[in-house]
Amino acid sequence: MQLDAKIPEGPIEKKWDSHRFHLKLVNPANKRKYTVLVVGTGLAGGSAAATLAELGYNVKSFCIQDSPRRAHSIAAQGGINAAKNYQNDGDSIYRLFYDTVKGGDYRAREANVYRLAQISVNIIDQCVAQGVPFAREYGGALANRSFGGAQVSRTFYARGQTGQQLLLGAYQALERQVQAGKVKMYPRTEMLDLVLIDGKARGIVTRNLVTGKMETHVGDAVVLATGGYGNTFFLSTNAKGSNATAIWRAHKRGALFANPCFTQIHPTCIPVSGDYQSKLTLMSESLRNDGRIWVPKKKGDTRSPDKIPDGERDYYLERRYPSFGNLVPRDVASRAAKAACDEGRGVGPSGLGVYLDFGDAIKRLGQRAIAERYGNLFDMYERITGDDPYKVPMRIYPAIHYTMGGLWVDYNLMSTIPGMYVLGEANFSDHGANRLGASALMQGLADGYFIIPYTIGDYLATTKLAKVEADHAAVKDAEKGVKARLDKLLAAKGSRTVDSFHRELGKLMWESCGMARNKKGLEENLSAIPALKEQFWKDVRVGGAGEEFNNELEKAGRVADYFELAELMCRDALHREESCGGHFREEHQTPDGEARRDDENFAYAAAWEWKGEGEKPELHKEPLQFNEVHLTQRSYK
Amino acid sequence: MRLTLNVWRQKGKDDAGGFVKYDVPDVSEHMSFLEMLDVLNQRLILKGEAPVAFDHDCREGICGMCGFMINGQAHGPLRGTTVCQLHMRHYKDGDELWLEPWRAAAFPVVRDLAVDRSAFDKIVAAGGYVSVSTGSAPDGNAIPVPKEIADRAMDAAACIGCGACVASCPNASASLFTGAKIAHLGFLPQGQPERERRALAMVAQMDLEQFGGCTLFGECQDACPKGISIDVIARMNRDYWLSALFSAPPSAGAAASG
């Protein structure tokens, strides 16, 4: 298979404009003859469904929650980047583009990232017009903050609830189209398979999560915006329902999966407290603007933090990275925390934690100012841990947070299956090997509001699509396959719960395919995971029936997919003999412990093709060219 | 610690339900309430019983998916806290708890503690938005918004749509939810052009969905995990009656041009 990214010709700043001009348009009167299936109602899916409906297409929109407003995007706290340069501090589209390519450790496609930076400006305008209550200055202008290692203030935010407010904007736009009759909404509906006809994506098989009934929906194009696969690790900052099922089924139907091993670990999460733990809670990265991170200098120092004098504390980020200090990018901060804990200097009952201390900031700015900036985060921390961060330093530890990998898409966001588009976190596109803070929201909305509406039109205008009936053989086939799988899960009646398997898988992944990876661990995983999967299919106990509300059955189906995806992640991590961004191979580091990239051999996106059950997947490479941003080793010293 | 739970079990919308008693012997104070239920469910599954169904997703108090009554209180006893963020350290050994689903005609039970809140979506669909299609927006800073106004809009916009207000209101009224959306958009300059239509349409929909009326009991604002104030209800009432009585009839010219 030849991967064609369809990157337009011309200078980087003209590519998107000239591409848009060359895209074919669907005649306005014809738009209502097309039906687009949009799976997912997060920032990416919600904005896409609303915009496509505004244009006149018929849209069917699906989500697993009881309302589209609850998609996981709602949890994003920190903010959204845009190259508005409202602060006059030297920002520009080019600088945002540059920062993102560099932040992604040179594993993203330049043309895509440039387009993202261009569109970022329109996103803010659109969201303001929708009534998103962004933070404001006293004069009424939009406020910004700097975020996640950026040296300019370009992050727009709505208190600590930016994702919520942006999502509500998209959700409201979506509901407006529901009211107008252009969108038919299917909440509590899970996509379980993709239907291909004549090699094109033409439908999906879904399960109604209330009644358990199987349904098939056919259309002219399919858009997947189902979010990331961080929950492969069991414990992550993702919502419990976030899953990889939709993209994994599409992968098994022929869509290539790119860079599965690029996962992001977020440095500031609340540490694990016990083995009943069901998820990890993120504390916004913005805390690092004022909090200082430290561990005791001595190993095994169990004194309470206030008893440890300043001289015996190791502010290791400030020490190792004097110019960025506590604001180094996520991957760097996370690895440094792990290193400190591996040395035995971790804090808290488990020894897996470091302090994030606001003592100095409170002294300098006063408790009022700190409460104003971080009050809700502090409250949340106290609710969960029972500790008061105004008095005792917070304890934090890294956790799985975001997945840069995903289904491979070209410049038009189309996967290797014609007619199937992938948006948001579900695709692999713009973040390379590491995502900068506040850029996922930007990408989701760019994809949904401003890219897919153009590119899907070109496909529909230029492709001959035969009418498909709901009883087409391919449809029946897919339905049968889905049903057989659910029956098999229900029939196992073994002795272990779904969660117990998921936890075990998560542990394997966190240990060997998490913050740091090595050949040995990955190879062990490659034999342990299939074995666990086999045991799962034999020994899982789901209970209940297929045709009813059955949470366990939902979980079981998702975990079954995680096994296969986890294997691919390990395989990808093993093959990538370099360290870059979120992917840190212990074999490839500089003498002082920094990641060492290998641009000579690995400056490509690794896109894997499913070859069948038990078969090795095939690797396809999309070479990456860097004409604008020169390849240099990232340094935050 | 050890707890006794009385959980409302109901197979489906039209089935009769009832309390079932469970003994949970090994509760840790660091668990969240939902993690405690996870532990119970794991045990039920292995015993071949149906686990307790409850809605949840983010487990960090923002998606609004979780929620049920604990001893008659929506989201449990802690103020400003969703049940997913309620930790067991607030209970003590030997406590006996009653868990019931949200109860309202507009929120039929789906199963056990999970209910159907799609009535909320319909209220929003009736008018809870600014009708601005993608691409037609002016520059973000072209519409200045005073900080105080933006802050108050944000206060109202913080609603997570959990339904605790309805569940706790003696009238099962959705006024706090609806008022919050009307206030959020009504504060902002962007929301002004449709302010009248919005209030009329959303209030009418709220009635259609069979929510009760508001007698300003104030229970909802105490139960709301996001601390939405009943001030938004007064704003909704004002927007409603001003629009109902004084909104301008469509101009003849507009009618003629279709």
Place this chain on the structure above:
Amino acid sequence: MSSTAPAATQRITLFYQDYVGKKVAMALSGVVLFGYVIIHMAGNLQIFAGREQLNAYAQALHANVPLLWIARIVLLLAVGIHFYTGISLAGASRAARPVRYQVKGQRHPNLAGRTMALSGLVLAAFIVFHILHLTTGTVQPAPFADLRPYDNMVNSFRVIPVAGFYVLSVCLLGLHLYHGAWSMFQSVGFNHPRYTPALRRFAAVFAFLLAIGFSVVPIAVLTGMVR
């Protein structure tokens, strides 16, 4: 959004259909009743100025017949609207929760708010009795004389159950207004972060004064202060 702005004739009925419209009707009729009871209380308190003063006041009020009937009709309308709407709102609220909670755990100890319908119903019964008692003289616990309220009150409040029922009713009126005199402003949307809390205090003070102002009359008769 459906096209709104209906013709003027339809507005009122449409308006009243939605529950917020009903609330506004409640508040407006409530305001009328609220105004009336204040004036009425002031009138009653003239009992302390002596028999001549109060009876003369009553006779003066009845002298202007058209005005009297206009006032009565407004009052009757207000009571009618208030009663009918209050009952229908309470009914809708019950219907909104067909299955009740088995365990109750209210957080907001709002006794007055929660008993509006109950206190209202007792008030309705009171008003009927009261008019039959002191206006028409149909019910006569004690001898009745037309347009001599001083004597009528003194005579009947010596009967302890009558005085007791009056005191109880006006206390319930106080309770009704403790919530109602605040909530009517919210119903019409008078709300301001600065003034709303002051309104709460205003309602509490008025409710209290009304309850006291009304009950001193039967109590004064009972205790022999007025005879």
